[in-house]
Amino acid sequence: xxxxxxxxxxxxxxxxxxxxxxxxxxxxxxxxxxxxxxxxxxxxxxxxxxxxxxxxxxxxxxxxxxxxxxxxxxxxxxxxxxxxxxxxxxxxxxxxxxxxxxxxxxxxxxxxxxxxxxxxxxxxxxxxxxxxxxxxxxxxxxxxxxxxxxxxxxxxxxxxxxxxxxxxxxxxxxxxxxxxxx
Amino acid sequence: xxxxxxxxxxxxxxxxxxxxxxxxxxxxxxxxxxxxxxxxxxxxxxxxxxxxxxxxxxxxxxxxxxxxxxxxxxxxxxxxxxxxxxxxxxxxxxxxxxxxxxxxxxxxxxxxxxxxxxxxxxxxxxxxxxxxxxxxxxxxxxxxxxxxxxxxxxxxxxxxxxxxxxxxxxxxxxxxxxxxxx
Numbered sequence: 184x185x186x187x188x189x190x191x192x193x194x195x196x197x198x199x200x201x202x203x204x205x206x207x208x209x210x211x212x213x214x215x216x217x218x219x220x221x222x223x224x225x226x227x228x229x230x231x232x233x234x235x236x237x238x239x240x241x242x243x244x245x246x247x248x249x250x251x252x253x254x255x256x257x258x259x260x261x262x263x264x265x266x267x268x269x270x271x272x273x274x275x276x277x278x279x280x281x282x283x284x285x286x287x288x289x290x291x292x293x294x295x296x297x298x299x300x301x302x303x304x305x306x307x308x309x310x311x312x313x314x315x316x317x318x319x320x321x322x323x324x325x326x327x328x329x330x331x332x333x334x335x336x337x338x339x340x341x342x343x344x345x346x347x348x349x350x351x352x353x354x355x356x357x358x359x360x361x362x363x364x365x
Numbered sequence: 366x367x368x369x370x371x372x373x374x375x376x377x378x379x380x381x382x383x384x385x386x387x388x389x390x391x392x393x394x395x396x397x398x399x400x401x402x403x404x405x406x407x408x409x410x411x412x413x414x415x416x417x418x419x420x421x422x423x424x425x426x427x428x429x430x431x432x433x434x435x436x437x438x439x440x441x442x443x444x445x446x447x448x449x450x451x452x453x454x455x456x457x458x459x460x461x462x463x464x465x466x467x468x469x470x471x472x473x474x475x476x477x478x479x480x481x482x483x484x485x486x487x488x489x490x491x492x493x494x495x496x497x498x499x500x501x502x503x504x505x506x507x508x509x510x511x512x513x514x515x516x517x518x519x520x521x522x523x524x525x526x527x528x529x530x531x532x533x534x535x536x537x538x539x540x541x542x543x544x545x546x547x
Contacts, residue, residue: 222463223463224462227453228454228457252443264450269451271406276410281404281405281406
């Protein structure tokens, strides 16, 4: 599962391997950067080249991209939308299904709370993937969160999964119990 | 000169040949369409394939793309931005310089008036290219207008061109004289 947090200056990419029991393992995390001194077309080409090399190295079977809204930060939203277009194009050209999720869907899936702050999301991503530190940079953590969100939402659509806690809720509850024990 | 009026449902493309004296000839006009029933990634792949075939068939040396603003029609602006990202990416991957122009820059270059309506733009495009009818569909006419706009703006930056009427102003004045003679 490849998650992409689109952006022109920094495009976060995160690859996770999600098992049948929904446990997840970190495969790759990073960010593709393009310099603001380049013309827009060349910036998109740099992003495309970086995404292609992640696709070639890790061969995901699904891609999930954070959805961009016109209401978000005006100054950069068009560049973000253009980068997301490039990400979705590359997924299709690699024959991969691509999903989009809104930021609040991602936060809700990861923390159980659609208005969670960045630190809560990073903390849960680190815990779910059993990392020793918070994933860096922040947009790379977001890319991992998008990948996990899509894997879990897809998984929770299968019969028999309803009624139970979501993996995020379970992990969060485990974390709270662990903290209480200290 | 390839002009692109980006869009997901219909992406207008227009190719014009602009001579040193700024006279322009129609080479190709059309629209690449993608069905709204397809997932977004596949729609962008359809647009990309159509643009690639225009690039291969006509080998332009410059690409001009209409600039998209977040303030425009909310429902479709993200798709338009994603399509423009794909257009700019393809230009860069073909080694071509790509420029963007705002709708009012295009209207001003073509009609001499930044708030011109669609019919005025289409009329001037048809006249400048010596067409017997208005170019159809409308977004294909817009793509031709973008191409002409970029050719003329680029041309008018050369020394010695200042002071004279712009080609649009000259063509418009000619058209008015011709209409007065009838």
